[in-house]
Structures are given as structure tokens and as C-alpha cells.
Amino acid sequence: MRIDIITILPELLKSPFEASILKRAIDADLVEVCLHNLRDYTSNNYKQVDDYQFGGGAGMVMMIEPIDKCISQLRTERSYDEVIYMTPDGQTLDQSMANELSLKGNIIILCGHYKGVDQRVRDHFVTKEVSIGDFVLSGGELAAAVLCDAIIRLIPGVLGNETSALTDSFQDDLLAPPIYTRPSEYKGWKVPEILLSGNTPKIEAWREEQAYKRTKAIRPDLLDE
Ligand code: 6GU
Numbered sequence: 001m002r003i004d005i006i007t008i009l010p011e012l013l014k015s016p017f018e019a020s021i022l023k024r025a026i027d028a029d030l031v032e033v034c035l036h037n038l039r040d041y042t043s044n045n046y047k048q049v050d051d052y053q054f055g056g057g058a059g060m061v062m063m064i065e066p067i068d069k070c071i072s073q074l075r076t077e078r079s080y081d082e083v084i085y086m087t088p089d090g091q092t093l094d095q096s097m098a099n100e101l102s103l104k105g106n107i108i109i110l111c112g113h114y115k116g117v118d119q120r121v122r123d124h125f126v127t128k129e130v131s132i133g134d135f136v137l138s139g140g141e142l143a144a145a146v147l148c149d150a151i152i153r154l155i156p157g158v159l160g161n162e163t164s165a166l167t168d169s170f171q172d173d174l175l176a177p178p179i180y181t182r183p184s185e186y187k188g189w190k191v192p193e194i195l196l197s198g199n200t201p202k203i204e205a206w207r208e209e210q211a212y213k214r215t216k217a218i219r220p221d222l223l224d225e
Helices: 010-018 020-027 064-077 095-101 119-124 141-152 200-218 220-224
Strands: 002-007 032-037 050-052 060-062 082-092 106-111 128-131
Touching: 002 010, 002 064, 002 141, 010 020, 010 032, 010 141, 020 032, 020 141, 064 106, 064 119, 082 095, 082 141, 095 141, 106 141, 128 141, 200 220
Parallel strands: 002 032, 002 106, 082 106, 082 128
Antiparallel strands: 050 060
8 A cells, every 4th residue: 555645744743654664664665645735846946735715704815736746657657445623523533444545556635734725726636635533734735644653553564463543443343342461459459359260251242341331431322233
């Protein structure tokens, strides 16, 4: 898989890909992530990427030309399955969207700023609009990092223990059950006895019950679906 990210703040997006699981995935050539500075695709002397909106109103709008130039340049080298625009008014990211996107070959992620991009970018280049939740960030970069993390960890071979993504919260529309490690007692706080019993079927049943209880208490909406 290859992910090309178009941004006016590449520095903001570097570190997530230089640590931990994402770095391992990149080093193992399971995914390639390239950052592209939108200002490198401007034609004016000021490297201007935004302008006032037609019709008036507060806030700047990202111009179509640099975005077109950048996407067109990328498309000379490969074709893309999706051009994703990160925007708070997009479709909310969830685990099923992450699962779908993890199966793609090449994707472009465009990070929005200011009031957003000229509508013609959305009409003619963008194939999918993604938000990470009902709140507003100052730019799409951190949201893009979240999306990339959610996608990349699902690529086969990325997680050390191949089964561990399957037991994540949400993968079966339930939150994960409580987990414990040594010591079995700390300051008088004990690990549930069942987990120390060695009785695998009973442990599995307990985990399922706990996952259900936790989901019902914290996220009852997940049980309605
Ligand atoms: Cl994708 N962008 C911005 N700017 N804010 C957000 C978001 C995206 N998702 C949630 N809030």
C-alpha cells in the first residue's frame, strides 16, 4: 500500500511515522507514506495556497490550482484508488471504514485548512470525505495521522501477533473486555480469579460477558446496530 499525503504542514505529520508500529510497517515495506508540501506546487512568488472566498465572509479558502498541480503530478506516477479529503463535515471514521481502506493499493489524503478547500476540488478530485469525529481541529493533519494509524495497523503483517487486531474493541461491535498482567495482586487489588484458573472456555465466556456489560454501560448505541 502507498499513501500520499498533501499538506501545508508536513512537519506536523512527520513524527507519527517515525515511531512505533507505523515506523516498523514502513521499514518492512508493508506501506509507503509520502508527505507532499502543497506550497511546492504554487505558481506565485508568495507560495500562497489560500485566498478570500467569493461572496464575502470570514475565513480563507484553499485554492484549487496548487491542489490540482500536486494531484496531477502524483497521478503521472501511479493511479489511485481513493482521493480522501480530511474535513470535519466528512463521513465519520469507524472501524469498518478503516477495514475497507486497509485493502486499497494507493491512496491520496488531502489535509484541509482554514475554511476548507474550493468546492471544485471536492467535486472533481475527491472521492471520499472523512472526519474523525464531531469536533473541530485546526487542520486535517492530526486527523490524517489518526486515519493512517487506523489503516496501517490492519495491513497483514504489520501487527506482531496476527490475531491481535481481531480482538480489538469495535472489530465485533463490542468494546474489549478488561485485561490484566502480573502481579496477580497489587496493593490488595486482585485480578479476577477466573483469569488465573487456566480454564480457557470459562475465561472466553467471562470475557464475552464483560465485553457485553462494558458496551452496554458505556456505548449502548453499539448494541443497537
Ligand atoms: Cl478530518 N479535520 C478537521 N479540521 N477537524 C476535524 C476533522 C478533520 N475530523 C474531526 N474534526
